[in-house]
Structure formats: structure tokens, C-alpha cells
Amino acid sequence: MSDPAAMSEDFADLLTAYMRRIRASASGVATEIGMSREAVNNWRHGLSQPSRKHRHKLVDCARYLRLSEAETDRLLQAAGFEPEYPVGGQAPGQPYADYIAGLFERLQRLAPYPILLLLSQAHWGQPPFRDALLASAQPVYGAGAVLHIRPPYSVEADVRGYFAAIGAQCGFAGVDSDFAFEAALERRLAAGERVFCLVSRFEQGDAALREALAGILRGLSEMYSGRLHLMLCGGEALAELKYQSGDLSLLNIASVENWPDPGAAELRALAARKLPPERVDAGLLARLERECGGHPALIDEALSLHAVDTVLEDHQLTECLAGSVRLWEGFVPLLGEAQARGRIAAWLEQPALGRAQPYLIDRLLRRLFWANLITARAAPQGPQLHWRCEAVREAGRRILAAWDQAGA
Numbered sequence: 001m002s003d004p005a006a007m008s009e010d011f012a013d014l015l016t017a018y019m020r021r022i023r024a025s026a027s028g029v030a031t032e033i034g035m036s037r038e039a040v041n042n043w044r045h046g047l048s049q050p051s052r053k054h055r056h057k058l059v060d061c062a063r064y065l066r067l068s069e070a071e072t073d074r075l076l077q078a079a080g081f082e083p084e085y086p087v088g089g090q091a092p093g094q095p096y097a098d099y100i101a102g103l104f105e106r107l108q109r110l111a112p113y114p115i116l117l118l119l120s121q122a123h124w125g126q127p128p129f130r131d132a133l134l135a136s137a138q139p140v141y142g143a144g145a146v147l148h149i150r151p152p153y154s155v156e157a158d159v160r161g162y163f164a165a166i167g168a169q170c171g172f173a174g175v176d177s178d179f180a181f182e183a184a185l186e187r188r189l190a191a192g193e194r195v196f197c198l199v200s201r202f203e204q205g206d207a208a209l210r211e212a213l214a215g216i217l218r219g220l221s222e223m224y225s226g227r228l229h230l231m232l233c234g235g236e237a238l239a240e241l242k243y244q245s246g247d248l249s250l251l252n253i254a255s256v257e258n259w260p261d262p263g264a265a266e267l268r269a270l271a272a273r274k275l276p277p278e279r280v281d282a283g284l285l286a287r288l289e290r291e292c293g294g295h296p297a298l299i300d301e302a303l304s305l306h307a308v309d310t311v312l313e314d315h316q317l318t319e320c321l322a323g324s325v326r327l328w329e330g331f332v333p334l335l336g337e338a339q340a341r342g343r344i345a346a347w348l349e350q351p352a353l354g355r356a357q358p359y360l361i362d363r364l365l366r367r368l369f370w371a372n373l374i375t376a377r378a379a380p381q382g383p384q385l386h387w388r389c390e391a392v393r394e395a396g397r398r399i400l401a402a403w404d405q406a407g408a
Contacts (some may be wrong), residue, residue, distance in 0.1 A: 003029065012046035013076040018065045018075065019044070032154055033060040037324060055081050056329060063153040063204065069125045082297070082325055085125040095269040096129055096261070100136050103257065107229055108140075113221050113253050114229040119239055120259035121372035123326060125235035128259055133198060140295035141196040141229070145188075147171075149199045162209045168196075169179040174264045182216045189224040196229045203237035211248060218250035230254075236370035243359040256358070261294030261375065274303040279310075291317050293389030295372055297326040330371035331399045340364055341400060347385070348396045356383035 001132045019029065026040040033040075035057055044050040050058045058079060062072040073083035107114050118127050127133055136271025137146045147170045152162055160176050172184035188195055197217075203210065208304040221228050221276065230252065242251045262270065267288050284306070284318045291300040291314060298321050305312055305320055312320075321327075335341050343364060347353055353365065356376035365385065368374045373392050387393050 009074070010046070010363040011049055011075070011080075013270055014075055014078050015061075016044050018062075018067060018071070021046075022066060024065060028154075028156075031066060031156070032056045032064040035111075036355050050081075052081075055079075055325070059084055063201070064155065066150060069130065083300075085123065085128075085296075095266045098261065098265075100132055103133075103141050103231070106255075106257070107231065109214055110255055112224065112225045113252065115217075115221060115254040116231050117242055117251065117254045117256045118231055118259065119240060119256060120233070120235055121370055121375075122235065122330065123295070123372055124259055125247065126235055127198070127231075130198070130200060133231070137198070139198045140229055145193055145195050147195060147197045149197060149213075150200070151201065151205045151213065153201075153204050153208075157206060157209065158213070159209065162205070163229045166213070168273060178212050180217060182220070185216070185228075186220060186223075189220060189227050192227075194227050194229065197231070199230065199232045201234055202232040202280070203207060203234045203241055214248045214250040221250070236366070237280045239359065239370070262296075262299070264289075267299070270299060272296075274307050279306070287314070287317075288321075290314075291321065291389060291391065293387075293392065294375060295392070295406075297372075298324060298389070298391060318389075318391045318394060320404070321389075322394035324391070324395065327392060327395040328399060330368075330373050331396055333362065334367055334371070335399070335403055341403065343398060344368075345400055348393050348400075351386070353385040353387075355381075356385050360385075 019025075023192040026044060027037045029035075030040045030067070039048070055076070058076060058081065059072065062075055062084075067075065067083040073085055083086070091375065103116070103118070108118050112114065120126055120128055134146060135147060148359055149166050149169055152165050157165075159178055163178050163181040164176050167173075167181050167184060170181075170185070172181065175181045175184055185195070217228070219232060232251075238251075241248050242256065243253070245251065264285050267285045271284060271288065275284075286350065288302055289300055292302050300322060301324055302317060305317065331344075334344065341401055353374060360369060365374070369376075369385070373396070374385050374387055377386050387396075
């Protein structure tokens with residue numbers, strides 16, 4: 001559900017401001033997101049707005065413009081769309097405070113390479129609660145020793161532009177090449193400083209430039225053992241790099257951490273942001289856990305529904321959540337082939353989908369997982385894959401029925 005305050009902002013003005021900030025042209029944006037230059041110019045000049053079917057194009061646009069999670073949601077809501085990161089993009093607060101503290105404790109213990117991959121499914125952000133992560137790092141390493149790298153999204157970025165952008169993010173002057181970036185970071189490590197570097201969306205952008213960045217970080221990690229602490233954040237594409245690419249040896253020596261589903265404490269803190277204290281009780285928390293299954297966007301939508309309807313029955317809540325655009329956007333790209341539709345239809349009738357693994361070999365199951373439609377849950381025989389909740393299964397059934405009707 002969109003924020004009325006955000007929707008009151010003018011989409012054209014906001015898009016223009018974000019484009020001007022990085023000097024992006026309409027043709028550059030159009031090339032990156034697969035739209036025509038005329039369409040992007042129409043958005044900028046207020047002649048049209050993205051249609052519902054182009055919401056994902058606007059998300060791609062936000063990545064190209066290097067927007068934060070909060071800015072991405074602001075742009076989406078100005079266009080009348082639901083936010084992409086309704087939970088994970090929040091400012092520092094109670095949710096996941098203990099977990100974040102534990103991440104840094106684990107990172108301190110990793111030897112000889114303090115390198116951690118933080119993987120998160122759709123709608124959590126990459127990383128979730130980024131501001132809280134950075135704020136938590138400052139007392140551990142010192143404010144000046146906390147760096148935040150956001151690799152440029154553009155696949156057209158050259159070496160100079162790529163490392164100039166990263167150098168500026170780190171506060172390094174005069175960086176215009178991979179060598180200059182490496183030298184600037186090495187100077188700090190050689191001086192005996194311990195540096196923490198959070199890399200958001202490590203997997204995005206040009207593959208060759210990403211490998212160059214990985215090689216620099218790996219080399220400095222080996223040369224200055226224990227001084228460079230790395231937290232690389234991403235989702236499906238980062239997991240692919242970890243498990244499928246032998247070239248990115250930086251990832252092969254990294255430990256993996258998967259962002260966990262919210263527990264009772266996290267649900268309580270999230271609910272307190274939308275509901276008065278007297279309505280945040282054990283019954284509500286149990287209902288959120290049961291009806292949303294840990295899905296951050298569904299939790300956000302359920303809380304918005306509770307804010308306006310205090311007597312919503314379980315079946316009514318499931319009915320509403322099954323219509324979530326986030327679920328439809330997760331399912332529809334997977335249904336292009338008849339074989340995939342048949343497999344998903346069969347899975348929708350099963351209570352469990354098989355054993356969970358660190359890396360799912362079955363590509364369709366893997367895509368369902370990173371779309372946050374299925375999850376791994378503990379069982380006596382080992383972790384098993386399950387649909388997130390009944391609302392997800394109902395959404396899948398509706399989408400398949402609509403697909404069959406359209407093809408009839």
C-alpha cells in the first residue's frame with residue numbers, strides 16, 4: 001500500500017532531480033532499462049508515467065541512478081507503485097539489532113580472511129537495514145574506517161568511470177583507474193589501519209569490472225591479513241557468483257550468511273511502527289507469522305491493512321495478500337514455458353518441496369527461492385523448502401488460472 005505523502009510528490013520532478021544528480025541522459029537511462037528515449041523523456045516532462053507492467057523497469061532505473069533503498073521507494077511511490085523495500089530500507093532501530101551485532105562479532109572471528117557474503121531474498125534490500133549496518137560498524141572500526149561501496153549499475157561504465165565512482169564513495173581523491181583505487185586503499189592498510197568495507201549489490205554492473213574489484217579486494221586481504229574486513233551484499237546473482245564462478249576467488253574464500261526471517265522481536269518492532277502499542281500483542285504477532293510467512297512485503301501490507309481494518313478475518317487477509325503486486329511480479333517471469341507452469345502447478349499442491357541446500361541445483365526452485373516465494377524451514381530430517389505462506393500459494397494458483405484463461 002503506497003504512502004500518501006510520497007504519492008503527493010511529483011514523479012517527473014523527482015525523476016529529473018535524480019537524473020541530474022549523476023548527470024544521466026534520457027538516452028542513457030533508456031538504454032539501461034530497455035525503454036525508448038521518448039518514453040523516458042515523457043516521464044521526465046510529466047507527459048506520462050510508467051504503467052503497471054513497467055514497474056520493474058522503474059526499479060532498474062533506480063539502480064542505474066544509484067538510488068538508496070529509501071530513494072527507490074520514494075520514486076516508486078511517486079509513480080503510484082508499492083515500495084520495493086518496505087521493511088529492509090528502514091532507518092536504524094530495534095528490528096534485527098541483535099542479529100546485526102552478531103554479524104560483526106562473527107566477522108571479527110573469521111580468519112585469515114574476514115570476508116562475509118550477506119545474502120538476502122527479494123524485498124529485503126541488499127543489504128537490509130543498510131544504515132543500521134553502517135552505524136553498527138562505526139563503534140567497532142571507527143567512523144573514518146567504515147567505507148561503503150556501491151558499484152555502478154551501468155553495464156556501459158568503463159574502468160575509469162567505474163573506479164572513479166567507487167573512489168569517490170570511499171573518500172579517495174584522484175582515483176581514475178583500478179590501480180589508483182588499489183593504491184589509495186593500500187595506503188590506509190599499510191599505515192596499520194583496520195578498515196571495514198560494506199559493498200552493496202556487489203553483483204551488479206559489468207562482469208569484467210566486478211572481477212577487477214574482486215581481485216583488488218582479494219589481493220589486499222591476503223597482503224594485509226586481518227586488516228581489511230569485507231561484507232559483500234547481494235541476492236541471487238551474488239549467490240551464483242559464489243557457487244558457480246571459479247574466477248572470483250574472493251568469493252570462494254568468503255563465509256556465507258543468509259538474512260533470517262523475522263522473529264517475534266522483529267515482528268513486534270515492525271508492527272510498532274504502524275500500529276498503536278495496545279494493538280501490538282501476541283495474537284497479532286502470531287497472525288503475522290502465520291499469514292505472511294516471514295515475507296517482508298506481505299508483513300508491510302498486512303500491517304497497513306490492520307491499521308484501517310481492526311476486524312479482518314484470516315481468510316480475508318489471505319485474500320488481500322494474494323493480490324499483492326509483489327507476488328505477481330515474482331511468479332509471472334517464471335511462467336513463460338509450459339513445463340515450468342506444470343511444475344509450479346504441481347508444487348503449489350504440495351506442503352513441502354524437498355530438501356533445502358546451500359545452493360539449489362534446480363534452476364526453477366532457485367528462482368522461486370530468490371523471488372522470496374519459497375523458503376527453507378527446519379524439519380527433523382533436515383531443512384525443507386516450503387511456500388512462504390498460503391497467500392503465496394493462492395497467488396500462484398490465481399496467476400496460473402489467469403494464464404490458462406488468456407491462452408484458451
